[in-house]
Amino acid sequence: MKKAAIILLLTLTTFLSFGQTKVGLLFDQFASVRWKNDARFLEENFSEQGVETILKVAHSSLDKQLEQTQELIDEGVKAIVIVAVDGTNSEKIVSLAKANKVLVVAYDRPVMDENVDIYVSYNGLECGRQQAKSMVNGIKEGNIIMINGPVSDINGIQFREGQLEVLQPYIDEGRINVKGDWVLDSWNEMSALMKFYEETPDLSEIDGVLSAADWFNDALNEYAENDPLVDNIYKTGMDPTIDTIDKIKKGTQNMSIYKPLEPLAEKAVELTMAKLNDKDAEIAEIQIMDLTFHGYLFDPIVIDKDNASNFASKLQKSVVAE
Structure with a gap:
């Protein structure tokens, strides 16, 4: 049995x-x-x-x-x-x-x-628009570098289109000067770092870095060898971690797009x-x-100094061990 x-x-x-x-x-x-x-x-x-x-x-x-x-x-x-x-x-x-x-x-x-059959995502154009709006509100006028991901990812194209939609009137008026419009070969930090070394921008002349992703800012810091000068550069980002929240609170990054x-x-x-x-x-x-x-x-959701603390616990819960 x-x-x-x-x-x-x-x-x-x-x-x-x-x-x-x-x-x-x-x-x-x-x-x-x-x-x-x-x-x-x-x-x-x-x-x-x-x-x-x-x-x-x-x-x-x-x-x-x-x-x-x-x-x-x-x-x-x-x-x-x-x-x-x-x-x-x-x-x-x-x-x-x-x-x-x-x-x-x-x-x-x-x-x-x-x-x-199905496409599920965040609004890429709006992500770019919100990054650019934060930039022009943050620096009002000055020199910026734009850093976006590869054209093989249509999101990268959309982010840039959304950014330029907001920036173009300021560019036409001469209030914003794009010193570098970089479209990288991949989304990783190393690609951004190599681009910094290739272009060798004088960071003393840069007021803002319009980064499509948070980790591009890490490449900026490495290129600058953590020069405190970088803290005065207005920086955007996307896909924040709990570390991003700390940076925004300290003012070493100014905003991020949370999806x-x-x-x-x-x-x-x-x-x-x-x-x-x-x-x-x-x-x-x-x-x-x-x-x-x-x-x-x-x-998308904009995270900045005004609301960063509200998202700390949510991002902490989403941490995955490396």
Whole structure:
């Protein structure tokens, strides 16, 4: 009797495991701790829905991300949530997934392909606008350097467009002078540092650094060898950590764009499950360049000296061990 019960339990466990829905998480890289947080929140939310997740990281290789797409398909995933290595050249990834009837969810970064099923992110144009508004309010006039991420990430293009939308009248009036408009090859701090060494700007002539990401400011500090002069340069950022809060309080960074990851992951899972189960969900049309996507855009949150303390506990909870 006991033997029969054990056999029945093993059979049931195998059946349930075989029948469990699988979703692939296809990430560009984990160079920034924020992506580890994204992966964790996605895994937790899918797990609550009874869904197994399979995580793969391409380490910024487009070819590797394509290979991993096939691996996920071979493992039987019903959907792929992708943080694209190159959102402008991922058509093979999308085509491969769609040929195998796998749902494609572009997460945080747009994938410029009309066959993407869902796109969930923050409003990139508004992120750039808010950074630029903070800059012109902070310095009124002067010389600035703009530092943005690669054009392979459409978000980088949108951030810059939003920044220039606000800056252009000030540039035309001669109140703001852009001494450097840098579009880096990648989002990492080393790319920014190498650009500083390549351009060798005289920081005594710079009033503001319009950084699209917080860690570009770390590159600025390293280039300046922590010269106190840098503290007088107005600095923007994005994707803050608990360390950013300390910097804003001390005045060594002036603002950051906060894009809470928990609601982003929750929405991505909600829309993915709705699509897989043919259920209704809150879907909007999102226009990016000449393509229309279906999904959801959140508004970004500005953190500055006036409200930094309000976000300390939230960012502390989101820390992931390196």
